[in-house]
Amino acid sequence: MDTIINSKISYVKLALTSILLTATIQSQPDKKGVLSMSFTLTSSAFLHEERIPSQYTCEGEDISPSLEWSDVPEGTKSFTLSCLDPDAPPGTWVHWVLYDLPAGASSLDENLSKSEKLENGAFQGACWGVDSFSRVGYYGPCPPPGHGNHRYYFRLYALDTESLSLPPSATWFQVDKALADHVLGTAEYMGTYSR
Template sequence: MPARFTCDGEDVSPKLVWTDVPDGTKELALVLEDPDAPGRTFTHWLVWGISSSITALVSDAPFSEGKNDFGKTRYGGPCPPRGQTHHYVFRLLALDDEVDLEPGADRAAFEDAIAPHILAEIRLTATYARH
């Protein structure tokens, strides 16, 4: 992943683009997670309320965000320990209904809300290392 999108850069979210949203999709949700974090998977970003008609996620798109494991309600870029390479998985989820969550919801509430509504999921994995 380019440094611009990490704690070593501007810590801004990358533009994500997709096609072929499944029929019946009412809303999209997005998770960015680090499965290589010590102890457990680390949540960097939780997003929901993305219109099914949108095919790219940019910073000014209307959506709601949950609390990440940095304790912030926003994108938190990759920031692995120096000398380690971590994988960062973007999970885009097509949902058959709109999610009823308050902004700032945690990962558990997010997962509970979306689990019964997942139609499809696609993943994009990037890596980042700090030297």
């Protein structure tokens, strides 16, 4: 009887530890000690953790995919978007940086213009950063042939500031440094690609 009771107690302890660990992973304080909340990022262009269609890569039209987001944290004043490949041979490769997106935005259309600043509609004033080749705009997956499957993380940051006060064509390093103390929440969507 004692063995059964001890087994049940051990199971309850394991379950509680698992719940606490999950909550800790999902709600980490940011650098200011403020709890960073997650929200939802999706795309109608491809499924999460699935292969990115070639039209969004260097083997196709190389156009940006559509993205949609919802359930943003309260107090959000702007967004920053990045697309990074951590599997690139020289280290993390930057494919897309867009910052100072207004808080009212909830989606990006497919095939956004690659000018330094978006001057139209809801995105007026948003700025493109540069990729790892110092090019403005979206440049999609283009892993070395035979290098295997690469992961492409589209990450959207909800920020407590309207602007990062950076000029157009900032690098990801500059953008990442500028947003560090302003993150209210993040959303992530991942696709894969290989050649």
